[in-house]
Amino acid sequence: MxxxxxxxxxxxxxxxxxxxxxxxxxxxxxxxxxxxxxxxxxxxxxxxxxxxxxxxxxxxxxxxxxxxxxxxxxxxxxxxxxxxxxxxxxxxxxxxxxxxxxxxxxxxxxxxxxxTASEAGIYGRFGFGVASQSLAADIDCGQVGVAAPPGAAEIRLRVTEPAEALARCEELYARLVPTRPGMLERRPGWEKLSLLDPPQDRAGASPRRCVLAEGPDGELLGYARYALKPAWGADGYPAGTVHVRDLDAAGPAAYGALLRHLTEVDLMRVVRLRHRPVDDPLLHLVSDVRRCALRVGDRLYLRPVEVGAALAARAYATEVDVVLEVTDPFCTWNEGRWRLAGGPKGAVCEPTTAAPELALDARALGAAYLGGASLASLAGAGLVTELRPGALAATATAFASPLAPWLPHGF
Known part of the structure; x- marks a missing residue:
């Protein structure tokens, strides 16, 4: 039919x-x-x-x-x-x-x-590459301490209801979006996703709470939304879990103060974080990273729909001038040679007939676009081919990002 x-x-x-x-x-x-x-x-x-x-x-x-x-x-x-x-x-x-x-x-x-993909093998054939990964951690707070960065002692922490602090938290989130690639600008209505906390989904945990990190002048510098799931071990000791939903901060002092607070909640043994950036500062603040049960997984999949416009929309870490030979059997208008020229202040990308210097498909380009996957690493897997000596190293350096791309929440 x-x-x-x-x-x-x-x-x-x-x-x-x-x-x-x-x-x-x-x-x-x-x-x-x-x-x-x-x-x-x-x-x-x-x-x-x-x-x-x-x-x-x-x-x-x-x-x-x-x-x-x-x-x-x-x-x-x-x-x-x-x-x-x-x-x-x-x-x-x-x-x-x-x-x-x-x-x-x-x-x-x-x-x-x-x-975001329910199964990793579905979308590569449509030109989507893994543009960002995420970090999961279960911090054994009975065995792990958190260092306090400079200025953490001046941070004031205050616990409130998530809805009460929503407007302030959203203002801070909006300020953070341009500072790291891969974040979504929240359009009207999307702020409600942060408050979604159905009782049937709590699996024995408490209603969600929000801890605010404020500077000496009262400015909001960070926040964390979390729930508590109490439990007791067979030995009679407390073995509860802090389930962290969101953790955003403008600067190390607020971040460190929030993370330390979460690891020091009474009767809790584990702090569980999901969908964190792979370069999360916690990696450098915890006293024993081996007791944090770290795991990395795929997160955001990306494909260029218009290669020229996509590559011209971002900046580059260093000056770059390279001709890319792009194959894209699903969006054939992208196929051909593109000259990318630019640097930290911007770029242009236009069709060209010049000799190609790197060859790759849309999936590899999507993986490298936010700086999450190195073009050199992709070349090691046979997904990028260097056609002019030196082009790979120079272009991979230009595509890099100082901060790993990160998708804070799904959709």
Missing amino acids: TIDLRTLDPEDWDAWYSMLDWSFGGVPEAPEERELWRDLTELERSLAAWDGEEIVGSYGVFSFGLSVPGGAVVPAGGVTMVGVAATHRRRGLLRRMMRRGLDGIRERGEPLAVL
């Missing part, structure tokens, strides 16, 4: 989202979480795949701004809510939806597409 792809109508949202729920295991979300995603869904950018009267596929795009090296915030289409009914797998439906979706992103003038 013919499967019809149509823009999502408001009255079909519940059926569309319920199909998506089943694609991810069928466990219903809390009503407040479902309602938030209803509010955030951009209907005009969402697709429903219909087989007769039944929705068998879903696909959506969020309108984002993504921070890139150099501090600019670049329009990006956030691919989301992708699902195919189990009865309709392996019929090319995902490819059809991705085709429509990336064409729409291009038509809107967004040079980048980004997503």
